Amino acid sequence: MAKTLKFAVKQTIPVFCGYIFLGIAFGLLLQKAGFSFIWAFLISLIVYAGSMQFVLVGLLSGGASLATVAVMTLMINSRHIFYGLSFIEKFKKMGRRYWYMIFSLTDETYSVLCTVKVPSEMDEKRVLFLIALLDHIYWITGSVIGALIGEKIPFNSQGIDFAMTALFIVIFLEQWKESKTHIPALTGILISVLFLKLMGPASFLMPALIMIVLILLMGKSLIIREFGCEDVPTNEHVQQEHSQEEGI
Amino acid sequence: MNILGIIVIAAICTFATRITPFLLFGTKKGVPDAVSYLGKVLPAAIMGVLIIYCLKNVSFTVSPFGIPEITATIVVILLHQWKRNTLLSIAGGTILYMLMVQNFFNSLFSVFI
Structure with missing residues (x-):
């Protein structure tokens, strides 16, 4: 048990660095908008969505309508629709932890869960759950610290949010090294850059994600042919998928 | 009261986006072939998207x-x-x-x- 926890903590150290300081930034912002640490705690506990919570501060202090809040939240978090696709079977096996795993699937937890390699002597379900839970605890802790004593922290944390960018870069590299096909990774980068140029930073994300899904679906047979995923280890399996595809 | 309402709506809508794929494809019939394929290739693509999103x-x-x-x-x-x-x-x-x-x-x- 202690070993499992230690392993989970190690996997989440990058998220810890990012979440504590982003959480502090959120708590500080919320406190400046006139809300006590109890609200920071509640929001980070039940909403638990990084960038959305920063927008939420504005919505709260501006007294936005519930409909506005709903539309904004759905729009900002719409990328999460795609995350669960990789964990449908895995989470189903997690029993009563199922709902929490879905609830806590943030960008960062998703990224760590995508690449974590659980040693065979450990209970994989327990590891995944601990990773999700630890990330959530870091985020709540950061927000409460920010709301309580954010202004008194003498440490200049400007630029620490790059830890999240660096985490995504490292995971990107890990997946690059382990996959025989680089088509998905390159599609992700190129289409994002293209749509960012075309549509600007505020609205490129969803159109880019939808376009990526379409391209990956169109290139399915090509990508499966050179796919290095552990789930598709042999040519037989590839052929099987092919015949299934043709059958549909 | 409206403050609590706003927070609850934000929580529900965030959860809604995360649970959508499970509601759509998590049925007893099993995951469709195209979706299980997407589940395997999307992480690499999404990591690229998230890097660009951060920058x-x-x-x-x-x-x-x-x-x-x-x-x-x-x-x-x-x-x-x-x-x-x-x-x-x-x-x-x-x-x-x-x-x-x-x-x-x-x-x-x-x-x-």
């Missing part, structure tokens, strides 16, 4: 011209190629980035220009 507000036309972001990104990649140690790569890139966007970079920049 979306970087301007190459206004000082410091994206130099801190580009440098720190390259350092993360090089460190990771060299040692393949996740924590080292992230810490190295982040600390360098912090030094660059805080005073260090500004003073260095003013010396050169």
Whole structure:
């Protein structure tokens, strides 16, 4: 048990660095908008969505309508629709932890869960759950610290949010090294850059994600042919998928 | 009261986006072939998207011209190629980035220009 926890903590150290300081930034912002640490705690506990919570501060202090809040939240978090696709079977096996795993699937937890390699002597379900839970605890802790004593922290944390960018870069590299096909990774980068140029930073994300899904679906047979995923280890399996595809 | 209402709506809508794929494809029939394929190839693509998403507000036309972001990104990649140690790569890139966007970079920049 202690070993499992230690392993989970190690996997989440990058998220810890990012979440504590982003959480502090959120708590500080919320406190400046006139809300006590109890609200920071509640929001980070039940909403638990990084960038959305920063927008939420504005919505709260501006007294936005519930409909506005709903539309904004759905729009900002719409990328999460795609995350669960990789964990449908895995989470189903997690029993009563199922709902929490879905609830806590943030960008960062998703990224760590995508690449974590659980040693065979450990209970994989327990590891995944601990990773999700630890990330959530870091985020709540950061927000409460920010709301309580954010202004008194003498440490200049400007630029620490790059830890999240660096985490995504490292995971990107890990997946690059382990996959025989680089088509998905390159599609992700190129289409994002293209749509960012075309549509600007505020609205490129969803159109880019939808376009990526379409391209990956169109290139399915090509990508499966050179796919290095552990789930598709042999040519037989590839052929099987092919015949299934043709059958549909 | 409205404050609590706003928070609850934000919580419900966030959860709604996360649970959508499970509601659509988590049925007893099993996951459709195309979806299980997407589940395997999307993480690599989404990591690329998230990197661009993090860097979306970087301007190459206004000082410091994206130099801190580009440098720190390259350092993360090089460190990771060299040692393949996740924590080292992230810490190295982040600390360098912090030094660059805080005073260090500004003073260095003013010396050169």
